[in-house]
Amino acid sequence: MAYIDSHVHLDSWKFPNIQDAAGELNQQLIDADFEKAIVLHLEIQNWSVEAMSKVITDFDRIEAFVNVHPTNPKAAEILTKAIREQYFCGLKLHPRLQKFQPDEPEVIELCRHAGTLNIPVLLDAFPDGTGLMQGFNPLAYAALAKACPNTRFIWAHMGGHHVIDFMMLAKRLENVHFDCSYSLLYFRGSSIPQNMVYAMRSMRFERVFYGSDFPDRTIKESLNASIEVLDEFGVNDTQKERLLYGNFKEFMSW
Template sequence: MPRTLAILSCLLCVFVSAPVAAKEPVFDVHVHLREGEASLREYRADVAKSDLELSGAAVMWFGGPHQALQGELDKIRAGNDSVIALAAKHPELVPVATVHPYDGQAALDELTRVARQGVKMLKIHPHTQKFDAADPRTLALVRHAGTLGLIVLMDNANILPGDSERLFNLAIQAPKTKFIFAHIGGMNFRFWNMLALARTAQDFFADNIYFDISATAVLAADSPIEPEFVWTLRNVGIGQVLLGSDYPQLGLGRAVDALERLDLTAEEKAKIRSGNARKLFGR
């Protein structure tokens, strides 16, 4: 008995003294910082509450009460400049610009201007900006983004009927542009399982679609639909899946907690937490 206690005591000492493994950094691809530095301070405080290490964040100035509507050229330019300046001061941030597709050549010119200043991502939102993803002006814009090397982030919460179908058709018509579809279709995520079949059609699908799972993962984790959600993530390709919070609507802590509760392997979770984003953004 004394010998057994001694062995247990030694094991306990080793366990207690062993260093705690560092948590893997998180890359958040969906962050709204509507008030610049003030919003960034609040975001960092929110991240710190969850004891997370942030490796990067793609940040945008518009969303919620701050919209970028057709014809608001000066407001859009000023907003883009503000997020570019913020990212210049904080290298972990990826600046996300916006334009309105219906502003035609002015939108293309603004996209060219921000790309020259190092912007790597464009965010446009059919529902809140009041445009049709199937409009030829939208196609012209996203094709131009592709020629500039910009990734196009678009809302895909399936708020509008036919949302996912329109976005898929857009990506098919702009094969040289990389897209991130936010929220992976919301409760219509099942639609995207068809990508597993699209990949089998020769010279049809350029495999240029990525997804952020912001909000939808929070709903799916530990729910009756979780097995289908995980099945969908694997069908679209774990390498195409990115973590997003949609801050300030939802915090990064909730997004990471939801990811951890999904029935995925540790390797799959690591790719989604940061690996895929770092590869996509060249970081």
């Protein structure tokens, strides 16, 4: 089986040089039979949009979403250039790290612009302690998606321990999708992985994508551990193929 990873980062802790970081990731993707992976550019990493753009052209298995701050007065301009000239294929937003709420007017405006560019928007939706203290609220994610009906959203990490709330909201929002990165393995030993598989099943294994959140673990370690969890809760081979490959390939029209 071939695979696609919808949620990875470059390892800036281990590799000061972006080309070295990308080379390590690309080789791990090759070794684990991954056809493609989406690298999520982050403004907090010391690598420019231009440097990330070169990674996209230099490494055949790497695609990328650009991280733009919604309150930047030039946000729409930066996003448009990234998509039309710098080879990015989506927008990455991180409410906790970038310190905004998903339903703020500037966020809605930028996400509507992403819709006009026909690109998806991935939002971090993992409520760690910091996020909770910042006012993490599933309804803010829903309000954003509802305000941008022509924009496709990926709620990353399936909302963590709020997965059932996020699932119920997604059932009313056809433009919302999930990736299961990080949460599926972070919460092992609790009821959350079972709840995540329940949510996948309730959504007929549609609109849900595999992600590793590399470099949290190696590409192969995350894949093997995730398959173990899916097997534990009775996910069959056809359903796994959709999660691990088919759904995201169709979503991106690759």
